[in-house]
Amino acid sequence: MLGNFVYSNPTRIYFGDNAQSHLAAALKEFGPKVLLVYGGGSIKRNGVYDDVVAALYEAGKEVVELSGVMPNPTYEKLLEGVKVVRENDVDMILAVGGGSTIDYSKGLSAAAWYEGDAWENFWVRQRNPEPSQRLLPIGAVLTMAGTGSEMNGGSVITNVAKGMKIGKVFPERLYPRFSVLNPRYTFSLPERQMVAGIFDTMSHIMEQYFSGDDDSTSDYLAEGLMRSVVNSSRAAVKNPHDYEARSNIMWSATWALNTLIAEGKKEDWMVHMIGHAVSAVTDATHGMTLAAVSPAYYRHVMKYGIHRFARFAEVVWDIRPEGKSSEELAAEGIDALAAWIKEIGAASRLSELGVTPAQIDPIADATIIFDAGYHKLTREEVVEILKASL
Numbered sequence: 245m246l247g248n249f250v251y252s253n254p255t256r257i258y259f260g261d262n263a264q265s266h267l268a269a270a271l272k273e274f275g276p277k278v279l280l281v282y283g284g285g286s287i288k289r290n291g292v293y294d295d296v297v298a299a300l301y302e303a304g305k306e307v308v309e310l311s312g313v314m315p316n317p318t319y320e321k322l323l324e325g326v327k328v329v330r331e332n333d334v335d336m337i338l339a340v341g342g343g344s345t346i347d348y349s350k351g352l353s354a355a356a357w358y359e360g361d362a363w364e365n366f367w368v369r370q371r372n373p374e375p376s377q378r379l380l381p382i383g384a385v386l387t388m389a390g391t392g393s394e395m396n397g398g399s400v401i402t403n404v405a406k407g408m409k410i411g412k413v414f415p416e417r418l419y420p421r422f423s424v425l426n427p428r429y430t431f432s433l434p435e436r437q438m439v440a441g442i443f444d445t446m447s448h449i450m451e452q453y454f455s456g457d458d459d460s461t462s463d464y465l466a467e468g469l470m471r472s473v474v475n476s477s478r479a480a481v482k483n484p485h486d487y488e489a490r491s492n493i494m495w496s497a498t499w500a501l502n503t504l505i506a507e508g509k510k511e512d513w514m515v516h517m518i519g520h521a522v523s524a525v526t527d528a529t530h531g532m533t534l535a536a537v538s539p540a541y542y543r544h545v546m547k548y549g550i551h552r553f554a555r556f557a558e559v560v561w562d563i564r565p566e567g568k569s570s571e572e573l574a575a576e577g578i579d580a581l582a583a584w585i586k587e588i589g590a591a592s593r594l595s596e597l598g599v600t601p602a603q604i605d606p607i608a609d610a611t612i613i614f615d616a617g618y619h620k621l622t623r624e625e626v627v628e629i630l631k632a633s634l
């Protein structure tokens with residue numbers, strides 16, 4: 245392991261098909277007034293809301309509800325939450341939903357008692373809350389696997405007025421204190437959302453895997469996770485109620501983005517930067533934006549990290565190397581990735597998400613470019629990748 249790092253993760257996970265039985269006890273560790281945050285109402289249709297309310301009642305909590313957190317949660321909605329928190333002076337936030345609800349809750353915790361401009365300081369300038377700033381502790385009940393928000397500090401917020409979608413990785417104080425992960429809670433997801441979450445997970449792993457050429461334990465961990473995701477995705481697409489597959493997907497998603505496999509690595513994240521820009525302009529589903537741009541992006545940068553791409557082909561996709569150059573092998577690995585995207589029903593092209601040629605320039609303008617992975621893109625290269633993905 246080259247590189248020096250500090251690793252710790254404060255989130256306690258309750259995992260399994262009865263994980264919610266721990267919720268009441270977990271809640272008792274916090275103050276009496278709980279802000280229950282959720283999305284558009286799926287939790288009321290699948291019974292999760294009833295389980296959560298029962299636990300809140302058992303823990304003797306006073307509950308304030310804040311619903312309607314949308315996919316790609318907006319800063320405008322965050323400001324509405326700030327008002328609710330200030331009016332009710334809650335002790336903690338319980339986020340029940342997917343990445344959008346949990347991301348939103350972290351952002352709300354940071355913004356609720358902050359006196360400055362939260363968007364400008366936390367998201368645009370990437371500052372952290374001062375140690376003295378009051379933050380609300382967060383607990384989570386996860387209903388969709390993919391983002392890893394249940395065990396990380398990520399909070400991706402869209403500022404509609406500014407046409408920007410920006411991710412902030414908050415420090416440990418804003419990680420969920422606990423997360424309840426019941427794979428059965430994900431059974432009611434529409435198949436398209438399940439697949440979007442699967443690709444999001446795969447993308448998180450690839451974003452951390454495609455950098456460096458040292459011999460790193462982080463990369464071997466990443467390969468194991470990718471093999472598990474691919475294997476379980478096939479079973480889950482055949483039978484979305486396959487508990488073993490859905491539980492593997494849920495646990496892989498958590499480990500894909502809780503900082504473990506990034507240790508000692510430079511990381512990439514350009515697929516996410518382009519995907520976030522696509523969502524900023526079109527409000528398209530996160531995981532689908534990543535699927536639509538990944539093959540073109542990786543074909544474009546492959547030559548700068550040829551050995552890693554050849555290893556990806558061999559180890560993740562079981563492609564035989566005999567008689568092939570590294571370039572041929574690497575290209576076959578990306579072809580296998582593109583074939584898997586089709587096989588599981590993720591988006592192969594941006595046009596499937598409604599992106600039009602006229603939107604390429606605004607998307608390129610909204611793309612934040614890092615010096616990451618194997619190659620730093622120019623704006624022109626972003627345009628090229630977008631055109632190749634259309």
Ligand code: NZQ
Nearest residue numbers: 283284285286315316342343344387388391393398432433
């Ligand atoms: O709002 P409800 O009614 O709950 O419906 C949601 C939503 O429409 C629905 N859903 C969730 N669980 C369900 C369900 N429907 C039926 N049954 C269930 N069990 O699914 C839809 C999508 O939910 P959402 O939370 O938006 O999806 P996801 O978990 O993919 O989160 C996406 C957001 O997370 C950000 C993305 O950019 C996007 O804004 N990300 C967060 C990251 C992080 N925290 O580290 C990293 C990621 O790369 C990502 O950027």
Ligand code: ZN
Nearest residue numbers: 391444448516
């Ligand atoms: Zn993602």
